[in-house]
Amino acid sequence: MTRPTRARIDIAAFVDNYRHAKALAAGARAVAVVKADAYGHGAVELSRALAGEADAFGVACLEEAMELRASGVANAIVLLEGVFTPDELVDVDREHMIQVVHADHQLQWLLDSRPQRPYRVWLKLDSGMHRLGFDRDGFRRAHAELAACAHVGEIVHMTHFARADETDIAYTQQQLSAFHDATRDLEHATSVANSPATLAWPATRSGWVRPGIMLYGASPLQQRQATDAALRPVMRLESAIIAMRTLAAGDAVGYGGRFVCEQATRIGVVAIGYGDGYPRHATDGTPVMVDGIRTRIVGRVSMDMLTVDLGPVPHARVGSLVELWGPHVSANEVARYADTIAYELFTGVTRRVPRVYAAQP
Numbered sequence: 001m002t003r004p005t006r007a008r009i010d011i012a013a014f015v016d017n018y019r020h021a022k023a024l025a026a027g028a029r030a031v032a033v034v035k036a037d038a039y040g041h042g043a044v045e046l047s048r049a050l051a052g053e054a055d056a057f058g059v060a061c062l063e064e065a066m067e068l069r070a071s072g073v074a075n076a077i078v079l080l081e082g083v084f085t086p087d088e089l090v091d092v093d094r095e096h097m098i099q100v101v102h103a104d105h106q107l108q109w110l111l112d113s114r115p116q117r118p119y120r121v122w123l124k125l126d127s128g129m130h131r132l133g134f135d136r137d138g139f140r141r142a143h144a145e146l147a148a149c150a151h152v153g154e155i156v157h158m159t160h161f162a163r164a165d166e167t168d169i170a171y172t173q174q175q176l177s178a179f180h181d182a183t184r185d186l187e188h189a190t191s192v193a194n195s196p197a198t199l200a201w202p203a204t205r206s207g208w209v210r211p212g213i214m215l216y217g218a219s220p221l222q223q224r225q226a227t228d229a230a231l232r233p234v235m236r237l238e239s240a241i242i243a244m245r246t247l248a249a250g251d252a253v254g255y256g257g258r259f260v261c262e263q264a265t266r267i268g269v270v271a272i273g274y275g276d277g278y279p280r281h282a283t284d285g286t287p288v289m290v291d292g293i294r295t296r297i298v299g300r301v302s303m304d305m306l307t308v309d310l311g312p313v314p315h316a317r318v319g320s321l322v323e324l325w326g327p328h329v330s331a332n333e334v335a336r337y338a339d340t341i342a343y344e345l346f347t348g349v350t351r352r353v354p355r356v357y358a359a360q361p
């Protein structure tokens, strides 16, 4: 295998970021959210590395949870959307997984089933995200039914924020007070904070926090804060220059001739494209690092290749290392140029890109 494209995964950085989340939310427990194959980083490898200290792992569905169990991860696992069909409750019971209950049909399946051991349930309030969860009255009714059910053990109250990444705190405060209003007198453990709330809203850091993107070293916050400066990027997406040419003023590069050289320009061809998950929407000027020097993408990204301006990198040659994102070019920065977010970049890295697990040099 010689194509130079790979995603290097720094396991130590991931563990450090989890510890940072725990330190911020001192006294709280932390669910390491590893859904979507750990945001594209590899859920099995990262969960194994954190198994000794993770309070729990969070996944989107039973299939993801079973993958962790099959690889020996015995920690608590939260099914963040609960079960999709009633037969899944058999596995939930056998593997002692924590299930979110967000709607009446799930509540009914749970009440109608007969598990070997009491279920662990996270009951979800819709406090303003308007996606999953009960409204205030439904929540209190569901809580009463769960509390009265002999085969329900632990109950945790949860909700999810829609706008915790923004600098305007009004909506998050409104959601938080809706949550307090619905749960105040019920005296149960709570879970409200995702990464942006864990990083920026101290009032939400209690009970169980649920950090996701911050564990991978990308900040979800619109405005940088001291609490996210400590995060270490976990993935370095890298490739290499596979061809070079010098174009004359007026020459165009790649499909559609989107970039036209204003002057004689040295162009490098890099062995990565949208077939690897590099965003096709990246505009001319998107930052990239070649042989230790930051430069830019020029021309449209194609399936297997993209082109860069080698003007600032006169020493570049075939084989020069290219960092698409990682410790020197942040995924957030690339995401801005491609009109997306780091979450989508990470989860979009395709199977063609080998993940290489090691400590970052």
Ligand SMILES: *Cc1c(COP(=O)(O)O)cnc(C)c1O
Residues within 6 Å of the ligand: 033, 035, 080, 160, 193, 194, 195, 196, 210, 211, 212, 213, 214, 220
């Ligand atoms: C994905 C998810 C999280 C983690 O969100 P981040 O923004 O990545 O921290 C937390 N809670 C729930 C319910 C989720 O689905």
